[in-house]
Amino acid sequence: MSRNVVIIGAVALGPKAAARFKRMEPGSKVTMIDREELISYGGCGIPYFVSGDIPDSRELRATSFHMVRDENFFRQTKGVEVMTGVEAVRIDRQARTVHVRDVKTGDQGSLPYDKLVIATGATPRRLGIPGESLEGVFHVSNLRDAERIREAVAKGKVKKAVVVGAGFIGLEMAEALCDMWGVETSVVEVAPQVLPRVLSPVLARMALKHMRMKGLRFHLGEALKELSGHGGRVSCLRTDKSSLEADMVIVAAGVVPNGLLAREAGIEVSPRGGVIVDERLRTSDPDIYAGGDCVELRHLLTGQPFYLPMGSLANRQGRVIGTNLAGGDARFDGAFGSFVVKLFERSVAGTGFTLQAALDNGFDAASVLIVQPDRAHFYPTREPMTLELTFDKGTRRILGVQGYGSAGDAMVGRVNTVAAMLSARATIDDLSNLEMAYSPPFSSAMDILNSLGNLAGNVLAGRNVVAGPDEFEKLWTGGNGSGPYFLDCREEADAKRLLECIGERWHNIPQGQIRELQEEIPRDKPIMVVCNTGARSYEALVTLHDLGFPDVTSIQGGMAALNDYGVML
């Protein structure tokens, strides 16, 4: 059967759907239009092009075999007709026609279709504040903007830059400017933490500490009020709390799905503007598919709609649409929200819910945090990573995991493994027993994921009582003698430095000597036990419980977490 398919949008989803469909039905016709001239680029690579890691923007448009994906490429290698600089202005569903307009000439035309794919993507959110259109203010909506940014920094025209928004793209762009070009870069974020919603406050502060050490400046919990300048060029930025100089401002305050075209055609669209699709990625019109950054997804933990504009999801959805266009029956059920982002020499990654997100979604949830190396503790190249696990207390089901660490690939591997477990509705007990490929250069005999499941089980059973570095800090800095008894249960050699620095507020009894030296420990105070990573302090807590001490807490992640978090001891 020969079909005539029109695809609106030629980045990520569109090309993938087109190519898949053409491979399944080489005899059918596909026309793909895009209002831009540059198409089918790896948008997620933009920060690495801006930084210079990727020398030429053509690489973001090239295949792995170095052919640039332009109109000619699609025609010749995929059998797909592409019209660039052509905008869809209206979908006439009755007549099965897309009305189009040439962006440069204004010429109008129409494209009839049997099946239509809406792949209109998303647009960077505009803040709606004065000065947003000044020269030097960028919203990074496409590769051309990226080229302009890179050109400006490469010419040394930018001394001070401000990035608005501490989400994935904002932080990646900030790193690109600061790390590779030495631009004095500040990040303004309205939320009180970086990566709001996807990271817990504890992991976010660990990431923040590292980025500050690498030279980025942060203004968290500040709302941008105004951009101003002279001669039409931005030079200053005012938040509700401070005023900053800036030769360049990059607004990375999220994106908004481009659902207007669909909405105007009477296709169902969510309140936030995302096109609504079923698990076959069909819109409310069965002849029209949609996917990528313009659609609403289903969250696989709740079944509720959510929005997650990611190139990876767009690609997978594109293939599903391509299959279904050819009469197949492929599904895309939704997502757990897996992510990873490199931040200088660290990375953060996660899947599923943070504790706060789980609570907000009605789960009776708890979370635990662990620090452990990626490899056997005796293997020379090990690197620590911190993982935080959120789980449901009643069903013991895993709800999410997030991590912070230097060990990028190793940590991402753990996160992806947990994501696969989320699909299977796995529990913390499954995590305890999880089979992980083992060899000392790659993992511990008891992998960090196993330890994480163990920790969750112990906390849930009340065998372990934990507090995080945030709670430690509150008690430590707020303390005036009435706080808990801080007990360092490491060996004397490890505790020595702190004992000397801090003096009488810090106490040291090695874990193995607690039973014999129990008289030294007050019975009328809460006791907070700390070791290197939380393993020995758990054992100390068990001993103290056995000795009848009623109120004992172990610092999860131990000194390693306190250091990464930046507690001043």
Place this chain on the structure above:
Amino acid sequence: MSRNVVIIGAVALGPKAAARFKRMEPGSKVTMIDREELISYGGCGIPYFVSGDIPDSRELRATSFHMVRDENFFRQTKGVEVMTGVEAVRIDRQARTVHVRDVKTGDQGSLPYDKLVIATGATPRRLGIPGESLEGVFHVSNLRDAERIREAVAKGKVKKAVVVGAGFIGLEMAEALCDMWGVETSVVEVAPQVLPRVLSPVLARMALKHMRMKGLRFHLGEALKELSGHGGRVSCLRTDKSSLEADMVIVAAGVVPNGLLAREAGIEVSPRGGVIVDERLRTSDPDIYAGGDCVELRHLLTGQPFYLPMGSLANRQGRVIGTNLAGGDARFDGAFGSFVVKLFERSVAGTGFTLQAALDNGFDAASVLIVQPDRAHFYPTREPMTLELTFDKGTRRILGVQGYGSAGDAMVGRVNTVAAMLSARATIDDLSNLEMAYSPPFSSAMDILNSLGNLAGNVLAGRNVVAGPDEFEKLWTGGNGSGPYFLDCREEADAKRLLECIGERWHNIPQGQIRELQEEIPRDKPIMVVCNTGARSYEALVTLHDLGFPDVTSIQGGMAALNDYGVML
């Protein structure tokens, strides 16, 4: 409730069970015995101690906080009594007593128990050939042997070594000798490939090629017949095919479970000697638990017993036993056989079945092979990896994955993710849509796992017809003009070198020009299409099918796989 627990064996499982139990029941008594003096060491780290990566053998016995796990450590920090140099000679189940003997003095004694744990481990398989007891022949059964090996190589006494067995330990030991100490090292293996049973012949040959390049010599498909020497020291080794000089021989021909003690006590033991346990790790005597290298496991794909001596499984089982000793209800259901091994600058990893194992176990299975980088193809630090997926053709269920590549952590992460999917009985379609955390420094928008699922689906649907580098080699080297038409569908610049070297047997039509140049392609011959990695040759095949060419095959993994495999073009 206070219990008296005796544990026979103090490496991996024993200590873990003891410590877990004591944390749950601090008031109970645990006595752990071991016939060796050195206990609780990380046995999997032995090759890295022999190589010198780990400077001191004490590190294999130390905790992450640098305390050596000796008798005193267990007494003081875990509340566990340890008796070293003490051997269990008989279990009297009626009297609930273990009869023991001091290895040095021969003194006998007995230990009463309420609950007993058998953690007797395994013994390296002896070959039963002449000369096996000569000086210089090692079976690496414990840390003392490792110390002796290292001492000998460190003193420069070893010029030529032979490792017998190309399994995990054999290859790790061979690398240690060759890479770090410059010993001329040969590996003798009776099977025709390295890592028999866990890797396909194709991946095994890729690994072999790399190890040969790094200086190891191999005698595959050779059976060791005799060791000989002079003055009681080994100097020569004879197989059924060759004769080798050797100052040192390391026999790494697998291990045999130490099930004799259990068997003699009337406890159920498998034909191969592994103690039989249920999912709570209880033996046929409900007061006696067993785990680690001395037990038979259940394979989670078949439910059938199998044997997989791994430190990681032993640790997890130890915890399960510790919980159950304290009246808990923890389970250990079995394993999929996940593994990873570092081989110089490459690694191989896997989980579940290879194609051959799946067929042997009665599955209607097929496999596909793919080569793709770990990161976005435009990201500068990408490294290729090769993955081979085995799946059931009827149910589409994933049965296993194995990989070869330089990207260790990234590849292991993929393997662990698939292992988690095996538990969920996931299909190749789940793999196509699998949500992987995405950012260019860590993955592709279409991750290699997604591509692998896609490839399997296309092959199963007959849309893609693939052959591996092994089949290519057969046709290429066996060809005399009557073979297939070899069509390189890369761009001319990429194909040029081969065209010049090979001449008329090699043909080049870029994928995008096949339609217009179809007249050049013979219609009366099978056509074998090749590109860089198999993606373009698939598209070429689709076009050729559409043009009516009846017999077209795409080389999976493309030139990348042919190179790694070592096809001489």
